[in-house]
Amino acid sequence: MLKRSEWRTIRDWAWDFIQKAGFQVKEKEFKSISVADLGLNEFELTGLTILTLFETEWIGAKILIMKPNQFFPQHKHPPLDNGNFPGKTEVIRGYWGNFYLFVPGIKTLAPQVNPPPHRRKHIDVWHEIKVSPGDQYIISPNTWHWFQAGSQGAIVWSISSRVTDIEDQFRDPDVIRKTVIVDE
């Protein structure tokens, strides 16, 4: 859970960060920022801030905003509607800083990032893809992946088919996808 004051601080930081990075937003988009702390109470280590640009029945676009070295745990977007929808396809395109995406494939022996040690046991895909500004990677539906920002933090586009965040499957049983904000 997040205290409301923490949530406000994170939201203000993210809004400032994307604008300093030159990303064009309209004032009304401020309210479209959400914070995922995953119920882990270690947001600086593990979590994600999201600016949702739009979501329709068919497509969505978000900006993922990450603190320096922030980690987001291994998960996948499963098939839905009795298999008529294969799961969310997600395209990551780098905008600012370095973003390290890990997917199934040959294990990267010396990855550029280090996930929090107590979260490593819930990781089993170790093929590293470095996403710098202008780089792009297509994550197929129902494919395990996790990611971590470089030491300066990172901002990336996430453009996808129908957004189904609440259906995401995480390998770490401690993760709760829905953020709970508590008044102090």
Place this chain on the structure above:
Amino acid sequence: MLKRSEWRTIRDWAWDFIQKAGFQVKEKEFKSISVADLGLNEFELTGLTILTLFETEWIGAKILIMKPNQFFPQHKHPPLDNGNFPGKTEVIRGYWGNFYLFVPGIKTLAPQVNPPPHRRKHIDVWHEIKVSPGDQYIISPNTWHWFQAGSQGAIVWSISSRVTDIEDQFRDPDVIRKTVIVDE
């Protein structure tokens, strides 16, 4: 049709334009530029240059690059697959310059742009939406629309569900969607 030399000149102009506007591209994306002259042989007046960032079975993203005052005729993205696919949903997000989108709705009495006079008879939606950098508009499937760049040209994102350009329906019977490039 376009002469190969004209096509090359347009492609080089577009590549230069997006980079000067600060859009981050990788060298390998140069080959993803396409030119739509719509078979009209008046590209400076009517046409579009497209940088396709990606296309999957479910989603696509393109950058639309337009010459000053360039016009793109009225069209829609029809339902496909016996109605199981409602037609392409397209989200326009402004990146550089002013882009004027026209959709069904209350007629704008003093639009900011003027389509080429000989093409006006094939326009019957006149509700103007100004898309400046950071502005965004969702075009529903199967909805008539046309657009025109402002006097400085324009660069916008077009993020969509499955790309079905070749199925586009144009109101102007002179339009041929597939570009033919001829060697001189």
